Amino acid sequence: xxxxxxxxxxxxxxxxxxxxxxxxxxxxxxxxxxxxxxxxxxxxxxxxxxxxxxxxxxxxxxxxxxxxxxx
Amino acid sequence: xxxxxxxxxxxxxxxxxxxxxxxxxxxxxxxxxxxxxxxxxxxxxxxxxxxxxxxxxxxxxxxxxxxxxxxxxxxxxxxxxxxxxxxxxxxxxxxxxxxxxxxxxxxxxxxxxxxxxxxxxxxxxxxxxxxxxxxxxxxxxxxxxxxxxxxxxxxxxxxxxxxxxxxxxxxxxxxxxxxxxxxxxxxxxxxxxxxxxxxxxxxxxxxxxxxxxxxxxxxxxxxxxxxxxxxxxxxxxxxxxxxxxxxxxxxxxxxxxxxxxxxxxxxxxxxxxxxxxxxxxxxxxxxxxxxxxxxxxxxxxxxxxxxxxxxxxxxxxxxxxxxxxxxxxxxxxxxxxxxxxxxxxxxxxxxxxxxxxxxxxxxxxxxxxxxxxxxxxxxxxxxxxxxxxxxxxxxxxxxxxxxxxxxxxxxxxxxxxxxxxxxxxxxxxxxxxxxxxxxxxxxxxxxxxxxxxxxxxxxxxxxxxxxxxxxxxxxxxxxxxxxxxxxxxxxxxxxxxxxxxxxxxxxxxxxxxxxxxxxxxxxxxxxxxxxxxxxxxxxxxxxxxxxxxxxxxxxxxxxxxxxxxxxxxxxxxxxxxxxxxxxxxxxxxxxxxxxxxxxxxxxxxxxxxxxxxxxxxxxxxxxxxxxxxxxxxxxxxxxxxxxxxxxxx
Numbered sequence: 001x002x003x004x005x006x007x008x009x010x011x012x013x014x015x016x017x018x019x020x021x022x023x024x025x026x027x028x029x030x031x032x033x034x035x036x037x038x039x040x041x042x043x044x045x046x047x048x049x050x051x052x053x054x055x056x057x058x059x060x061x062x063x064x065x066x067x068x069x070x071x
Numbered sequence: 072x073x074x075x076x077x078x079x080x081x082x083x084x085x086x087x088x089x090x091x092x093x094x095x096x097x098x099x100x101x102x103x104x105x106x107x108x109x110x111x112x113x114x115x116x117x118x119x120x121x122x123x124x125x126x127x128x129x130x131x132x133x134x135x136x137x138x139x140x141x142x143x144x145x146x147x148x149x150x151x152x153x154x155x156x157x158x159x160x161x162x163x164x165x166x167x168x169x170x171x172x173x174x175x176x177x178x179x180x181x182x183x184x185x186x187x188x189x190x191x192x193x194x195x196x197x198x199x200x201x202x203x204x205x206x207x208x209x210x211x212x213x214x215x216x217x218x219x220x221x222x223x224x225x226x227x228x229x230x231x232x233x234x235x236x237x238x239x240x241x242x243x244x245x246x247x248x249x250x251x252x253x254x255x256x257x258x259x260x261x262x263x264x265x266x267x268x269x270x271x272x273x274x275x276x277x278x279x280x281x282x283x284x285x286x287x288x289x290x291x292x293x294x295x296x297x298x299x300x301x302x303x304x305x306x307x308x309x310x311x312x313x314x315x316x317x318x319x320x321x322x323x324x325x326x327x328x329x330x331x332x333x334x335x336x337x338x339x340x341x342x343x344x345x346x347x348x349x350x351x352x353x354x355x356x357x358x359x360x361x362x363x364x365x366x367x368x369x370x371x372x373x374x375x376x377x378x379x380x381x382x383x384x385x386x387x388x389x390x391x392x393x394x395x396x397x398x399x400x401x402x403x404x405x406x407x408x409x410x411x412x413x414x415x416x417x418x419x420x421x422x423x424x425x426x427x428x429x430x431x432x433x434x435x436x437x438x439x440x441x442x443x444x445x446x447x448x449x450x451x452x453x454x455x456x457x458x459x460x461x462x463x464x465x466x467x468x469x470x471x472x473x474x475x476x477x478x479x480x481x482x483x484x485x486x487x488x489x490x491x492x493x494x495x496x497x498x499x500x501x502x503x504x505x506x507x508x509x510x511x512x513x514x515x516x517x518x519x520x521x522x523x524x525x526x527x528x529x530x531x532x533x534x535x536x537x538x539x540x541x542x543x544x545x546x547x548x549x550x551x552x553x554x555x556x557x558x559x560x561x562x563x564x565x566x567x568x569x570x571x572x573x574x575x576x577x578x579x580x581x582x583x584x585x586x587x588x589x590x591x592x593x594x595x596x597x598x599x600x601x602x603x604x605x606x607x608x609x610x611x612x613x614x615x616x617x618x619x620x621x622x623x624x625x626x627x628x629x630x631x632x633x634x635x636x637x638x639x640x641x642x643x644x645x646x647x648x649x650x651x652x653x654x655x656x657x658x659x660x661x662x663x664x665x666x667x668x669x670x671x672x673x674x675x676x677x678x679x680x681x682x683x684x685x686x687x688x689x690x691x692x693x694x695x696x697x698x699x700x701x702x703x704x705x706x707x708x709x710x711x712x713x714x715x716x717x718x719x720x
Contacts, residue, residue, distance in 0.1 A: 002104040003097070005122055005254045009261060012093045016086055016501065023082050023497040036495050037273055043497035046269045053265065 004065065010058025013050050020047030077224055077491060083500025090504045091239055094258065094511070098243025098251040108544040111248035112523040113180060113361055118250070120367035122257055124374025127358040129256035132263065133213045133513025137386055137506065138220075141489075142482030144390020145406060146300065147329045148288065148313030149719055150320065151390070152383045157341040160376050160712045162349035164705040166359070167372040170350055171701075172691060173594055174360055175368040177682045181360075182353040183528040189593045189683045190601035191674065192532070197608055198586075199528035202353060203521055205579045207554060210517035211561020212572065217510040218562065224487060224503075233562055236507070240515050241555045245548055249361055249523070252515040256358075259508035264378075266505020267385055267486075273493040274392040278399070287395035288313040296451050298397055298406060299480050300328065302626075304451040313391065316719045330625075330644025339650025343657040347587035354520045365691060369701040376708050380715060393485045404492065407484035409446040411475055419444040420470050423453075427462040444474070452477035514558065521554045522547050573631050577619065584653040585611020585660030592664050597677065597684045603668030611660025618655045624648045 024044025027033045034041050105111050118126075143151040179185035183202065187195035218232035243251045278284050289310035295301045312319045312328055319327035320336055349355060349372070359371040396404040411419055422443045426436035433454050441447055456462050456473060465473075490502045526547045531538075565572045589608050592599045623634030624642045633648060642648040680687050697703055 003100050003254070005097075005257055008093050008097050008100075008254070009258050012089060012258065013261070013265070015089055019082065019085055019089075020497050020501070027495075027497075033495055037493050037498065038277055040273070042269055042273065042493075043495065046498060046501075050265060053261075 004061050006057045006061035006064070010054050010056070010061055013054030014058060015054070017047050017049070017051030017054050020044070021051060023047070077499065079225065079500065079503075080496045082497050083503065086497075086500035087504050087507070090262065090508065094255045095239060095242050097254050097258070098246035101247030101251050101254070104250065105246070105248050105544075108526070108540050108547060109180075110250070111544050111547045112519075112526065113357075114248070114250040114253060116361060117363050118253060118361050118367070120362055120370040120374055122253060123358050123362045123367065123371040125260045125378070126253040126256040127355050127371050128375040128379055129260040129263075129512045130252075130358055130516030131355055131513075132260075132509055133209070133516075135213060135216060135513070137263070137267070137509050138216070138483050138486055140383075140386035141390040141393070141486040144387035145394045145480070145485050146390070146482050147327075148292075148391060148394075149316045149383075149387070150327055150329050151387045152316055152715075152719065153320075153336060153340065155379060155383055155387075156316075156712055156716050157336065158345040159349060159379055160708065161341065162345040163372040163376045163379065164708055165346060166350045166356075167369050167376075168701050168705045169685070170590070170594060171359055171369045171372070172365065172688065173683060173685075174356055175362070175365055176688065176691075180527050181523055182351060182356055183524060185683070186589075186593070186604075187528075187532070189675075189680070190599075190604045193605040194589070194601065194608060195528060195532070197605065199524050199532075201579075201582045203524050203529065205582065206354065206517045206521045206524075207557045208561045208565075208572075208575055208579070210514050210521070210554075210558035211563075212565050212576075213510055213513045213517070214558055215562035215565040217507070219566070220487070220506070229566075233559060236511065236514075237555050237559055240511055240518065241552065244515055244518055244522075245551050248547070249357065249519050252519040253358060253361060255515060256512045259512040260378075262508040263505045263512075264385060266501045266508070267389075269498060270489055270493055270502055271385060271389050271392070274389055274396070274489050277402070277493070278392050278395045284392060284395040285314045287398045288391060291394060291398045295328070296449070298394070299408075299449040299452070299477070302450045304455065313394070314719075316716060318720060324643035324647060329646050331647045331650060332643075335647050335650035335654065339652075339654045343584060343587060343653040344650070346591075347583050347585075347653070347657075351586045351590050353524060354516050357520050357523060358516075366695065366701075370704070373701060373704050373708060380708075380712060389489055390482075390485050393489060404488075406480045406482070407488045408475070408478040408481055411444045411446055411471075411478065415444050416471050416474070417467075419474055420467055423456055423470065423474065424463060427457050427459075431457075433457065440474075444478075447479045448474075448477045449479055518551060518554045518558065522550045525550045525554070570631060577631070578616075580649070580652070581612050581615035581619070581656070584615045584656035588657050588660035588664060592661065592668075593684070595685045596665075596668075597680055597687055598668055598673065599664060600668045600671045600673050601675075602671045603664045603666075606667050607660045607664030610663045611656045614659035615652055615656040618652045619648075622648055622651070 020043045024041050024047050028041050028044060107115070109115050140151060174182070174185060177185055177188055179188055183195045183199035186198050214233060214237065217236060218229045221227045221232040222229045243255055275281070291298060291300070292308040292310050292312040295306060295308060296304050308326060308328065309319065312326065320331065321333055324330045324332050359368050362368040362371055393406060396402045397406045419440060422439050426439060433450060436457055437448055437450060437453050440453065456477065462470070490499070494502050526543055530546055531543060585608060588611060589604050593604060619633045620636035621634065621639040622642060623629060623632060623638055624645050624647060629635045632645070642651060677687055682688050693700060
């Protein structure tokens with residue numbers, strides 16, 4: 001109905017993914033920070049996953065929009 | 072409860088802020104598409120199946136599910152999966168294949184309206200009134216739980232949490248109607264999965280993987296009293312009690328932590344309760360009815376069934392992981408409990424010493440202890456303390472440890488304790504937003520179901536028929552505001568009178584139990600008459616109440632738990648009582664509906680019932696290939712479901 005929900009989902013997760021990835025980069029050098037998550041830089045790792053997911057969703061939405069425009 | 076509050080940084084708040092901005096933004100973006108009442112209440116029937124499917128699932132997922140399933144995962148182990156694999160999937164498939172054609176194909180705009188078309192106003196009135204009240208209370212319970220959680224976890228003020236969360240939901244539902252609710256539910260679905268998956272993954276890693284979890288739970292099963300899982304010191308289970316879904320169930324109620332027998336599980340939960348919810352509850356059916364065509368509508372529950380089957384990994388596994396960690400030395404983790412404060416510990420120690428030396432009986436000793444400590448205790452451990460001569464001679468530190476160890480588990484705190492344990496700032500914001508998202512999706516679902524049932528089935532049907540569509544659209548908006556206010560009221564009620572809340576939920580259980588019998592007979596037997604249906608429904612509800620009044624489960628006192636009129640049967644556990652109650656109510660409703668229908672005249676001709684009864688409805692012209700048909704997809708899903716059950720037999 002008018003709005004393709006993949007746009008908001010894609011954009012939101014891209015932004016959140018970006019936020020987490022940057023956080024992961026910035027805090028990556030501090031081992032005490034990630035002691036709580038078993039030593040894994042979970043912000044960086046999961047941030048990238050979210051970025052990819054958001055990107056895919058957004059990409060799908062753009063493709064769909066182009067396809068509809070061309071019809 | 073005095074757990075250490077979490078500190079959020081601006082990163083966490085940013086994630087939260089982004090989420091809130093997007094859900095409100097979606098509402099505003101949809102505002103211009105809300106032209107008619109059909110747009111507002113039914114999304115103009117224009118939504119694709121993948122969206123309605125995920126919304127179908129997400130609306131059902133209040134945070135109570137996230138919190139509650141983790142709690143049950145710790146308390147009952149893998150048997151909790153029955154709520155999904157037995158108690159949901161088959162019903163969802165049935166809805167898709169057999170019932171959606173009637174909901175979508177008839178002119179009904181809601182579930183109660185279907186009842187009116189099929190039977191008469193009496194059945195509709197009964198269903199719409201009970202559903203409207205139920206759904207407002209469900210919303211309130213969810214809201215109350217959320218505000219309490221945020222207060223406990225973050226120290227935010229209860230009232231502010233309540234009103235701010237309600238305002239957010241109000242904003243997006245008011246602007247964008249059902250479409251807004253559905254779209255945000257899809258967003259929230261992804262938020263929930265992506266927010267909790269890392270926590271579960273970290274937990275599994277910490278516990279050493281699934282085999283390690285299984286080993287630890289085997290140990291727990293043979294000594295459940297150590298972790299306060301049972302209140303009888305002599306109770307033990309076979310090692311697979313927490314990790315095997317069917318063997319302990321088949322072995323009988325005393326062999327599984329849930330305390331149910333096979334029949335009650337399959338018929339009571341798997342058939343009556345499960346079909347009763349998934350096939351007749353307008354909260355979920357409304358999402359399927361918003362689909363863009365019949366095929367999409369039928370595929371909606373099937374789309375939902377796929378993630379539903381996999382959800383135990385996300386929601387039940389954390390509970391089991393928590394239990395395994397509690398049983399692992401060196402992990403410094405224990406299932407959450409209410410903490411006895413320093414201030415109260417001294418008087419509590421004095422109390423136990425007094426009871427031990429004075430030879431007080433267990434019940435009185437426990438009462439005194441609880442009064443001093445402000446928490447509940449496991450009777451088995453208190454009994455052990457009273458018997459042990461060490462109690463009078465041991466140091467205060469030792470006694471304090473033993474007393475704290477004897478406090479009952481706060482299972483509802485499990486998922487949060489895992490979030491606190493593993494999440495650094497960043498991921499923390501994500502997990503908390505996921506929790507918030509699950510609450511909001513449940514609340515928005517309830518509010519949209521409420522405003523539709525009110526406007527079409529109560530207002531238009533009985534109060535102000537024959538008004539313009541604009542008027543009903545206006546009413547829909549008004550009642551959204553009213554619905555949210557009522558939810559807030561219900562939340563305050565729940566927070567102040569939790570016992571009264573238990574009673575209300577009990578009553579709703581009574582109403583739900585017989586429902587499916589009415590729908591089953593209505594949809595598949597054209598001879599069912601309106602009088603038969605109505606009397607069956609009312610009798611079924613009364614039968615539920617009577618069953619509850621005359622039975623009790625082991626260890627409970629008569630009262631809210633039942634058994635206050637007579638004690639005709641004692642059931643092994645609360646769950647067992649619940650499942651048997653459902654079975655009984657269904658049977659009564661079914662039999663009475665059949666008998667009275669045969670004894671009364673039909674008021675609707677075959678022509679009237681076209682599109683409402685299976686045998687009188689022309690079959691949908693099938694345009695899809697055989698592998699795309701709901702029947703085929705349904706069978707495939709059932710096979711996968713059976714396979715999952717086999718894997719965890």
